[in-house]
Amino acid sequence: MIRRRIIELLTRAANEAQKSGKLPSVALPEITIEHPQNPEHGDYASSFPLKLARTIGVNPLTIARDMAGFITPTPEIESITVAPPGFINFTLNNDWLTGQVDAILTAGESYGNIDLGKGSRVQVEFVSVNPTGPLHVGHGRGAILGSTLANVLAAAGYDVEKEYYVNDAGSQMAAFYRSLYARYQQCLGADAEMPADGYLGQYMVDLAKEIIAEQKERFLSLPPEEAIAKLGKLGLDRIMAQIRGDLELLRVSFDVWFSEQSLYDNGQYKKVMSLLQKGGYIAEKANATWFVSTALGEDKDNVVVRSDGSPTYFATDIAYHYNKFIERGFDKVINIWGADHQGHISRMKAVVAALGIAPERLKVIISQMVTLRRGKELVKISKRSGDIITLREVIDEVGADACRFFFVSRTADSQMDFDLELAKKQSADNPVYYVQYAHARIASILRLAEEKGIDCADGDVSLLTTEPELTLIRKMLLLPEILEVVAFTLEPHHLAYYAQDLATVFHSFYMQCRVVTEDEKMTKARLKLVEAAKTVLARTLNLMGMNAPDRM
């Protein structure tokens, strides 16, 4: 990656300058470069001399000049200039730039890949919704965030596993089972009351009816406890199938579906509890068992086992993270949670620390709330109240591509409105079509060339010298940098902005440069360029889990 190359050159120059005595031997600040907004300042610029000036008290412009003298010329770089008050600017060489078109074509679908992760193992756990009902838009946001992030991390050289944690144990599931039993009885004309903490949505009635259609009234005669258990299992399977189906529609897939219950069945829960006990992190208070978070700087302790003997959600999450880090040995674990889990972060970090794991290895991304609207009308999303618009309905209305793009283009930490009316009405203006259109346009050009029997394999890319052509190449070269940023910050929205930028630059090129003309040599060169652009666009769309259509 050219960005890395330039940073290396600067680092070496700084070291050489120190050796020669032009710069004092002090600890150097980190060398950073950026893309100047003004093209006259080149492709890359470093303000390193300005930063160093502070610590050593030398005129930044002098530092810049001294350092520039130590930068060894390379084929990639056309010129290195020094600009006040102390910038070092780099301009890329045109021959090198055009040569990158061939490089992109050679790389093909792997173009953009970098080796940031060096094969280290990362788990991305996301969605992990309790199987008590259908998914809603908020879950969709987490799903798209997680799957896009996983795609990018894989491209950045990490060994990625995607996981869905199935909460098939615990009190909320118990409430779900009891609700299902009540609806089942009611649908068969029996007298039954919904539990106070029950799930009141219409989908529970539908679920009961589905089960009745298949299983008839056979559970009616069983003792309630047994009926609840058996019905519950059937209900759980059906809801999980529905969730999987919804996620598939969004092109979200998982490598592992991890069962909460298995933590008990496999003894992980017991193991981790005795570990924490030995570490002195467990205390008995008021008839319950507590994790002593206060020993690790937390505000308060947290219950792990209730006074009735049942473990809390926090208890299984402790076992789960023990399993992730210790049993399965992930180097890094990324959890994507909804905003309502914010308060859970610090105590989970405390747990991880108590298990002797560096807390930085656990990254939690909080995706803020999505409010759903139809025009001005707010639609409440609550599984219990029952008045829900499901994720599936939203996908049906706006389509998976638009849905994905819409969610991925906003940072996780700001709340967003999802206006169904607007999403539908403006779907033709949706940026997703703008980007996909660029791809389809290129495909169309390539079809034309094929019809004419033009083979561009021997095309000479050095003919690509005009501004629109070089601008397009420059933009294509940014993809690896974008992947680096996304993998580092865990903020996939940069990808969506890049996709739009790339499409814009292509459309602009298209307007100014005709590809297929009487000029055979130029035609072949531009066909190569356009094919490379198609490669980069497709890769970008695919990383976002979107289609790159040849026709629309």
Place this chain on the structure above:
RNA sequence: GCGCCUAUAGCUCAGCGGAUAGAGCAUCGGUCUUCGGAACCGAGGGUCGUGGGUUCGAAUCCCUCUAGGCGCACCA
């Protein structure tokens, strides 16, 4: 009361401590009509919520305040 998130153009949002704060939509005005017009080019529009501070330099970092959201369970 405490913790976390947010506040940037009319609207929806980008913005990595750096050189003139950007994009889409909307508005206004152009291009064009031989590779797909679902396109391109241009213009207007901003005291970056408030008030301080750090810095050669702050939308960006620190503090105050205001407004909105989410948490602060022996729910998950």
